[in-house]
Amino acid sequence: MQKAIIHTPVGRCLIEGDAAGVSKIHVLDEPQELSLEIPAELDEAVEQLYDYFNGKRQSFDFKLNPAGTGFQKKVWEALLEIPFGKTMSYHELSVKLGDVKAIRAVAAANGKNPLWIVVPCHRVIGSDGSLTGYSGGLWRKKWLLEHETPPIQQSLF
16 A cells, blocks of 8 residues: 655645555644655645645546445435535535435535545535535635636626
């Protein structure tokens, strides 16, 4: 398993993967040394993440290989369908997955997402529009949502 630690506007990020794909992207709260060299297996993921943070990318197309249960993977696949700049409530996500009563299980699977930003769990909010539950911290969730929905320039005349 190859690893790289990169700098992002919201903290350092650990990326793990191999020839089968990227299995983990995780924001770090504790200080870690940045990688001086990026392994070839992670190069595309690093470039695409830099493009995202620089406002040049809205989706990702490098190979993913997350570990999880069948249900978790089903939830993560549904998260991939939330468009850039849009949000969805946990309730809406549960309905989309076919079981409105599974809202807690959906929220738990969302919280176990191993692919920060790429599988956009930050786009899931409370039914009342509130920013709820984010393993990277609510301040990061707010930053990411604002990054994806820049303010619209108003006409002065």
